[in-house]
Amino acid sequence: MSLFHPTGPRVGSLLSGSIRQAAMTVARRDHGTPSESDGAPASTVVEARTSGPSAAPSLGPSFRSSEVIRVEHLAVSYRRSDGAEVRAVEDVSFSVREGEFVTLIGPSGCGKTSLLRVMGGLLRPAAGQVYVNDVLVKGPMPDAIAYVFQDFALFPWRTARANVEIALQLKRVPRGERRRRALDALDMVGLAEVADRFPRELSGGMQQRLAVARALVSNCGILLLDEPFGALDEQTRLVLGVQLSQLLESAGRTIVFVTHSLQEAVFLSDRILVLSHQPCRIKKTVEVPLPRPRGPDQVKSPAGQRIEAELFQLLYRESLV
Ligand SMILES: Nc1ncnc2c1ncn2[C@@H]1O[C@H](COP(=O)(O)OP(=O)(O)OP(=O)(O)O)[C@@H](O)[C@H]1O
Numbered sequence: 001m002s003l004f005h006p007t008g009p010r011v012g013s014l015l016s017g018s019i020r021q022a023a024m025t026v027a028r029r030d031h032g033t034p035s036e037s038d039g040a041p042a043s044t045v046v047e048a049r050t051s052g053p054s055a056a057p058s059l060g061p062s063f064r065s066s067e068v069i070r071v072e073h074l075a076v077s078y079r080r081s082d083g084a085e086v087r088a089v090e091d092v093s094f095s096v097r098e099g100e101f102v103t104l105i106g107p108s109g110c111g112k113t114s115l116l117r118v119m120g121g122l123l124r125p126a127a128g129q130v131y132v133n134d135v136l137v138k139g140p141m142p143d144a145i146a147y148v149f150q151d152f153a154l155f156p157w158r159t160a161r162a163n164v165e166i167a168l169q170l171k172r173v174p175r176g177e178r179r180r181r182a183l184d185a186l187d188m189v190g191l192a193e194v195a196d197r198f199p200r201e202l203s204g205g206m207q208q209r210l211a212v213a214r215a216l217v218s219n220c221g222i223l224l225l226d227e228p229f230g231a232l233d234e235q236t237r238l239v240l241g242v243q244l245s246q247l248l249e250s251a252g253r254t255i256v257f258v259t260h261s262l263q264e265a266v267f268l269s270d271r272i273l274v275l276s277h278q279p280c281r282i283k284k285t286v287e288v289p290l291p292r293p294r295g296p297d298q299v300k301s302p303a304g305q306r307i308e309a310e311l312f313q314l315l316y317r318e319s320l321v
Pocket residue numbers: 078079080086088106107108109110111112113114115150278
């Protein structure tokens with residue numbers, strides 16, 4: 001299985017926002033009406049609308065050119081069905097340099113997905129702002145950011161190949177090229193054999209890899225990955241992790257990654273942001289100075305083990321809060 005071809009074709013382009021925003025368009029095109037069976041994309045379209053997308057990008061202040069993402073004093077809150085306010089994220093600031101791999105770890109429910117969704121322009125913050133490539137994020141940015149959702153957000157009525165093709169279709173890429181690029185992306189995640197199967201016919205791990213292929217078909221420089229390997233067995237996780245880091249080194253993509261696996265975090269990251277219990281704040285930033293390219297041996301090295309032990313201690317204390 002080869003996930004990424006470092007020197008091969010750059011597979012297409014599909015962004016978090018574009019998938020979600022495009023969902024209604026795709027559903028209409030496929031069915032004639034928006035789909036009731038796939039609530040996730042449709043509901044996010046509404047949410048993205050409330051986040052006030054604007055066609056007019058505005059330049060962010062004091063932006064260093066190597067910083068492709070800058071998160072400033074971000075806060076996120078939700079209104080629960082009983083009317084109570086949930087403060088999910090509070091005063092979070094950080095930046096991500098071009099080509100950097102930054103991982104967010106923290107207790108379940110602390111606000112990782114909320115943070116990522118604001119960065120992807122899918123959710124309006126209660127306070128603060130995010131800049132991507134000097135542009136204030138006001139809504140999805142399909143040409144800049146690809147997103148892998150924690151819940152996969154696949155279109156159940158489309159085959160695996162057609163799921164990957166969506167973004168290319170919306171960009172009016174000719175049919176033949178679309179098909180070739182989608183098959184390349186499926187091959188990269190080891191799903192070429194099941195290209196004509198529907199999501200319901202795939203295992204949870206295969207659906208997860210399909211969601212990764214859909215993001216990889218993008219030429220986007222920024223990938224926001226929300227637990228993309230969460231449903232995979234340890235070996236497949238490791239293989240995909242190695243290939244993901246190869247892509248990073250060869251293609252210079254900037255990645256913000258969420259995981260609950262400390263080993264995976266150490267293996268993949270340049271920097272790990274350890275988040276606190278809800279409302280989420282940055283508790284500590286841990287640098288991972290292990291040389292690249294990395295292999296499993298580095299994670300098992302004394303330096304790798306020390307970092308993993310530090311992360312464990314930080315999170316253990318956090319889950320006792
Ligand atoms: N739409 C919503 N309405 C109300 N509360 C929400 C909503 N979405 C998330 N929350 C709450 O906000 C908090 C943060 O949720 P979020 O999904 O960002 O956490 P997470 O860190 O990604 O969790 P996990 O590791 O389990 O995926 C949680 O307490 C969650 O219950």
